[in-house]
Amino acid sequence: MISPTTIDQVFETARVEEVIGDFVQLKKAGSNFKGLSPFSDERSPSFMVSPVKQIWKDFSSGKGGNVVAFLMEHEHFTYPEAIKYLAKKYNIEVEETEQTNEQKEQQDERESLYLVSEFANSYFQKILHKTDQGKAIGLSYFKERGFTEDTIKKFDLGYSLDEWQAFTDEALKQGYKLEFLEKTGLTIVKEDKRFDRFKGRVMFPIKSMSGRVLGFGGRILINDKKAAKYVNSPESDIYHKSKVLYGIYHAKQSIAKEDNCYLVEGYTDVIQFHQTGIKNVVSSSGTALTPEQIRLINRLTKNITVLFDGDAAGMRASLRGIDLILEQGMNVKVCTFPEGEDPDSFAKQNTLEELSVYLIENAKDFIQFKASVLYEESKNDPIKKAETIRDIVNSISKIPDRIKKEIYIQECSKIMDISEEVLFSTLAQINKKDFKEADKQYKTEQRAFEVIKQQPVKKVDVQYVLERKIIEVLLLYGNRTEGFEDLILKENDKGQLILEPVINRAKVFEKIFLDLQDDEMEFTNPKFKTLYYTIIDTLNQNPEFQLKNFINSVDTDMANEITTILMEDERYALDDWERMHIFPKEKTQNVAQLVTETILSLRCFLIDQKVKEVQQKTIENKNNVNKSVLEEVKDYSGLKMLLSRKLNRAL
Known part of the structure; x- marks a missing residue:
């Protein structure tokens, strides 16, 4: 067992953005970081990391949690292994008792x-x-x-x-x-x-x-x-060999830093490059390159440089891998070594400077590379030349980005000495064929979707939303002291009852607890109910409440629920509103108002529910409607009117 002292020190030291940054290429998005999901295949970022809250959320898969949860999900670590990994990363000594053979068997x-x-x-x-x-x-x-x-x-x-x-x-x-x-x-x-x-x-x-x-x-x-x-x-x-790249552990930080990954074929190629000083290199370990391996690199960079030895037969076989890279929306270059040389031997014979210069000067665009390899075989044969051009255009058709497609068509036109119009026409034919297949697939999916659409639409559960919002407010601002405006009924000089505003300062969690208690409001969602009392109890006992420590102290299910609630608003940061000169108002600008509105909205909803209950009873007993029932409805309606005035809503 790992000692609690070690666990506390690990959580105190580890930074979620640093740890996840070793596995996913993260970019700044306001106060957060965003990146491509490491749990699903996507091209638009839906993965969000919050350094302030020390949590992460993957909106594509629904997963989320703290730094340990990420390692358990991504690397399939057990809890102790995740702690040990972090301890090693941050040079923290692990205090634990040694495992017995019996424990190993368990x-x-x-x-x-x-x-x-x-x-x-x-x-x-x-x-x-x-x-x-x-x-x-x-x-x-x-x-x-x-x-x-x-x-x-x-x-x-x-x-x-x-x-x-x-x-x-x-x-x-x-x-x-x-x-x-x-x-x-x-x-x-x-x-x-x-x-x-x-x-x-x-x-x-x-x-x-x-x-x-x-x-x-x-x-x-x-x-x-x-x-x-x-x-x-x-x-x-x-x-699973199709999902693993040799050398990725040693190369990941350098790949992200250099924003480029060199892809070689063998183990010794990787090791020799690394020893020479070029560390952003991985190998597919003798297997054909797979989409899963490319997506592994895609988490760290959009740029791949494929390194081939001088063997022409091997190069032709590897051309298929280039199309796969393009399909994943990656930028690909190709570099070949002199005949008889491979990455291992060439790196051994050259200094870091010589190797770096060679890679920069000899890295070709994939079109130039394909043209040079295929053109040599077809330059005296018009039919083979036409097949070569179609092969290159077919590769261009794999690129998802339309602007890149057009630029590559222009490049191909210059290299192969053929008009852009013909190339665009060929591209259109290929795309049309692909479109027909995609359309067929789409129609199949649509038929399935039509069946789903016929299902009744589920209504929004207002109480669920409001209870969830209360949990969110408690987690984010529970320990803050705010000035809350209460409206007190007073009699004026003319003897009329009026609402007079009074400001009372209180802790957010105390305000929420007292308001819910006064109205005897109970949470209907079991998870939220457990969370609510856990948070209130923690805030009562710990004046120095820290969200990061709280998340680390609860069980996995509760931690995942907390992460989902807290990171829901961060989803909108993925759209980068500031880039479009839209600046959403920060919640922290008016916490008191947020608390008051949420509680009042819940009270209004519960009043509506109560009125509906009374109305249903009246319908069921229409021959026996007494005066007290009518007065009850009238009282509820009056209370609803009062709450609506507080909320500045028209009723």
Whole structure:
């Protein structure tokens, strides 16, 4: 267990905008930050972070909470793991009692897979640095590749002994279950036999954006035609190769800072670039590039530079990845290395300055690149040239932005020496075909929507809205002292009853509590009722009430509800009204008025409900309507009139 002192220190130190900024590219939006949702596929920001309240809200998925909630949602951390991650980030010493083997067994399955992977990572490093076989074979290989000791340790590189079950035996000895060794793919089980998947290979741990070990890549060091050169961990509950990029953990901050990501093919390409000094580089780890991997980069930057070696066949195969990048609304450039060179070898032979200059000078626009690769094959064949042009226009059609499309058409016209009119016509044909398919899909969806539209429209629950507003006011301004205007009935010189305004100063939470208590008003929503009494009790006991501490002290469900309430208004900041010279009035300019109006509105609503009840009883007993019922309706109507005057409403 982690000590309460450590947890308090973590919450006190951690900044939600700094932590989330490691995973999502955030831009300033007034007093908040906004960015693309890390939980859904979108092109317009719907993710909001509030540094003042130290909470976040994702309007596309409905998720929200504090800094720990983000790590639990995004990285699938347990609560203790999220605390440890933050403690490590902010150099806070974690006080805890060590887990027993029994406690390890009680961890859920997913967590067990993570634990096994972390153990394997430590084991392979230990073998590399502490055993004769590891030093002679594994460490020698890495040093031959030009990797320094610091680089080897930074990327947690390791070695798996060339023995059939050395790793498996050690893992079982340490108390890890064979079930999870098999599910992570570290151990292969066949009937009554078991052996290590990565036997005799140098090891590259594949990490998530937060640094958790998800799986491994292993390279064989002997010439064996029957064995694959590289072997990756199989798919598991924690490792999905289509959603992971090698090196993203080490590259994320540099990608956001440089506003560009270099995309390479292999593990050693990433490591060599990093060692040379270019850190904003990731790899798809030998798999074909996927939309999920591109969206991972899209959280950090809109710009990708794809790096190819001089192999023409490999370049043609990789052209498909460029179209995928364009479809995601990203800006893409391509840089190739001289024939016989790849990113790894080229980075090894050049200084940081030489490599940086080369990348800048040789990065081509994707049209120039496609034209140069495809044109060479088709320059003497008119039919092939026409196919090349159509191929380029097809790539342009993937771009969502219409202005960019037009600019690229103009560029293509110059490079391929063909009129813009013909290219626009071709683009229109491609778009028409795409439109027909999209239209067909749209009509299918519309038919489903028509069925939904026939369903009765749900009415707005006024009491729910007002109760929610009271919770929001308590959370934001509960501890503030304000001057509240009350209207007191007094008799004037002529003997008439008039309303005279009187200003009384009070805490916001006291004003709300007393007003609701005077009218014996109860919350009808169970969540709001629990929240209301929890907040009132906390404010009563703690004069130094802080919203951040309060959110951290309640359970996950309540914290999520609080975040949803508090961040609802922040949704409108996503529209950037100030850019259109529209300046919404801040709530804090008149808190007293907000409190008074909310309470009075709730009272008016409840009076309406009471009058309807009385009217319904009158209808049911129309033959027995007594004078007291009529007087009750009259009294309620008079009270409603009085409240409406306070609210300055016409009745």
